[in-house]
Amino acid sequence: MANAFKLPDLGEGLTEGEVARWLVSEGQEIAEDDPLVEIQTDKATVEIPSPYAGTVLRILVAEGDVAPVGAVLVEIGAPGDERLGSGDESPSGSEPQSPEAAVLTPAQETRASGRVQATPLVRRIAQELGVDLASVAGSGPGGRITEDDVRAAAGGTHAAEGRREPLRGVRRLIAEHMARAHREIPPVTWVEECDFEAVELDLLLATVVQAVAGTLPGFPELNARFEGDAITYLDRYDIGIAVQTEQGLVVPVVRAADEKSVDELATEIARLAEGARAGTLEPGEVRGSTFTVTSAGKLAGLFQTPIVNHPEVAILSIGRIAPRPVVRDGQVVVRRTGTIAITFDHRVVDGARAAAFGLAIIERVQGDPAS
Numbered sequence: 001m002a003n004a005f006k007l008p009d010l011g012e013g014l015t016e017g018e019v020a021r022w023l024v025s026e027g028q029e030i031a032e033d034d035p036l037v038e039i040q041t042d043k044a045t046v047e048i049p050s051p052y053a054g055t056v057l058r059i060l061v062a063e064g065d066v067a068p069v070g071a072v073l074v075e076i077g078a079p080g081d082e083r084l085g086s087g088d089e090s091p092s093g094s095e096p097q098s099p100e101a102a103v104l105t106p107a108q109e110t111r112a113s114g115r116v117q118a119t120p121l122v123r124r125i126a127q128e129l130g131v132d133l134a135s136v137a138g139s140g141p142g143g144r145i146t147e148d149d150v151r152a153a154a155g156g157t158h159a160a161e162g163r164r165e166p167l168r169g170v171r172r173l174i175a176e177h178m179a180r181a182h183r184e185i186p187p188v189t190w191v192e193e194c195d196f197e198a199v200e201l202d203l204l205l206a207t208v209v210q211a212v213a214g215t216l217p218g219f220p221e222l223n224a225r226f227e228g229d230a231i232t233y234l235d236r237y238d239i240g241i242a243v244q245t246e247q248g249l250v251v252p253v254v255r256a257a258d259e260k261s262v263d264e265l266a267t268e269i270a271r272l273a274e275g276a277r278a279g280t281l282e283p284g285e286v287r288g289s290t291f292t293v294t295s296a297g298k299l300a301g302l303f304q305t306p307i308v309n310h311p312e313v314a315i316l317s318i319g320r321i322a323p324r325p326v327v328r329d330g331q332v333v334v335r336r337t338g339t340i341a342i343t344f345d346h347r348v349v350d351g352a353r354a355a356a357f358g359l360a361i362i363e364r365v366q367g368d369p370a371s
Contacts, residue, residue, distance in 0.1 A: 002077030003052045007067050010041050017041045018066045019073065020169055028056045030076070037073060040169050046283055052076045064168045066117075066144065118145040121167070121175055124183070129154040140166075170247035181310035185226075189305045190354050191341040196321050198367040199336075204321070205241070206266035208340075209293055211364035212316060213237045213257035216291060219357045223290050225311045226348050240289030240309055241269055243276040244296075250276040251309060253289045291315070303339040313345040314354070316361070340365075 010017055020040040024030055036050040057075040061067045116133040118126070122145055126133050131153045138145035146166070167175055199207050216223040216237055225232045237258040240251040252272035257265060275281040292309040295318035303319040319339030326335045342358045 002057050002075040002081045003054070004072045005036070005051065005074045005076060007039070007069050007071050007073055008048070009069050010039070010046070014041055014069070016066050016068045017046075018169065018172065019061050019063050020045050021063055022059060023047070024050075024056045024059075024074075026056050026059055030054065030056060040173070041283065045169075045279060050076065054078055055081075057081060064166065065140075116145065117143060118150075121172075121179055122147055122150055124179060126150045170245075170250065174248045177310065178307055181307045185308050185310060185313075186346045187305070187308055187343050188346045188351060188354070189303075189341055189343040190351065190358055191303045191319075191339050192355075192358055192362060193337055194340045194362045195326070195335050195337050195366045197335045197337075199365060201321075203262055203266050205293070205295055205318075206262045206269055207365060208295075208316070208318060208361070209239050209241070209254060209257055209265050209269070210260070210262050211361045212291060212293060213239055213260075214364060215357060215360045217258070218360070219353060221349050221353060222314045222344065222357055224313050224348060226313055226345060227311065231348055234290045236290060238288055238290050240292035240312075241272060242292060242294035242306075242309075243273045245277045245279070247279070250281070250286060251289060251292060252276050252281055252285050253287065294318070296320075300338075303341045305341065305343055308343055308345055313348040314357075315343050316358075317341045317343070 007017055017039040018041070020038040022037055023035040024037075030036070030050050030053065032051065032053040033049045035047055037048050039046045039048055054076045055078060057077050059074050061071065061073045067073060116123075116136075117138060118133055123133065125131075125147055126136075126145075129150060131150050133145055133150070136145050136149050136153045137143075139149050140146040196204065220233045221231070223234050223237065225234065237256065239254045239257040241254060243250050243252060252275065254260070254265060254268050254272065260268065272281065272285065275285065289309065289312065291312060292315045294304070294306050294315060296304070298320070300318065300320040304317045306315050306317050308315050317340075319341065321336055321338035323334050324337045325332050326337060327333075328335070340358055340362055342354050344354045
């Protein structure tokens with residue numbers, strides 16, 4: 001009898017994962033602990049090894065499909081072993097002869113339990129269009145309900161021309177995360193000019209991160225989380241750094257940023273950014289930030305109003321830095337200036353406190369701007 005490999009508990013309250021990439025194929029011989037599958041969760045990819053040695057008999061969940069924890073992903077055994085669905089079952093997926101021997105696919109588990117299989121984004125669209133998901137037949141992998149299914153049920157149509165790609169991997173997670181943050185957080189943005197003349201350009205981001213970490217202890221409401229009916233004030237200063245990658249925006253975390261020098265911060269930021277772009281970061285390196293800093297560098301406009309990185313309550317963005325004329329001691333001089341913007345959750349942070357926080361950071365960054 002074949003061994004069924006089920007999606008394991010991924011921790012941190014996660015209930016499902018997306019199959020990003022299979023590292024084996026049907027018919028392949030594998031050893032115990034050989035790389036088996038990559039699972040995409042919460043902006044990170046986790047490589048899971050095989051707990052069994054043998055032959056890959058059948059892959060049950062396709063790449064790009066989302067499976068709940070406990071769903072059977074693949075069957076592994078010896079050539080000729082009876083498949084778990086039925087000894088006579090064909091690869092095309094005929095019904096198993098024995099219900100007692102059957103192993104449910106994610107779609108079958110969904111139908112059997114009465115749960116609807118749809119992403120949060122699809123659920124939101126269904127709610128906006130007044131569509132009852134329980135009445136919609138899913139056309140996606142594993143019976144998943146897609147946006148097209150919802151719009152068709154609502155009587156809508158899509159244009160025939162153009163290219164359409166399903167949301168998968170990091171892009172799907174970003175879409176869901178951003179939609180939730182935009183839906184739940186009432187944001188306000190405060191912006192002020194900052195003189196960066198005294199800052200070394202290659203240490204700019206590290207300098208701002210150090211200023212943020214050094215200022216947050218005096219503004220605990222900005223290093224907090226809004227959790228339903230309570231505000232949790234955090235006593236650690238783990239700063240997220242927004243990094244643009246080919247897969248989308250990833251936010252690796254600089255741990256204990258308040259305990260590091262500017263040089264140490266610069267080294268750590270560079271390491272995390274490289275890992276984010278290469279897709280080699282561990283799951284723990286992109287979770288648990290308490291505050292986020294973002295900068296688009298040369299691509300930045302005068303200032304941005306980024307979405308707060310839920311469940312945090314504030315984010316700092318750095319505008320484009322360039323030589324500009326400014327007045328110092330009654331004289332017009334050219335200084336390297338830009339903007340610092342604080343976007344914050346107005347349920348938790350008052351405007352005056354956000355402004356005071358931003359000004360305190362600018363004071364740390366500028367040093368003596370008149371010199």
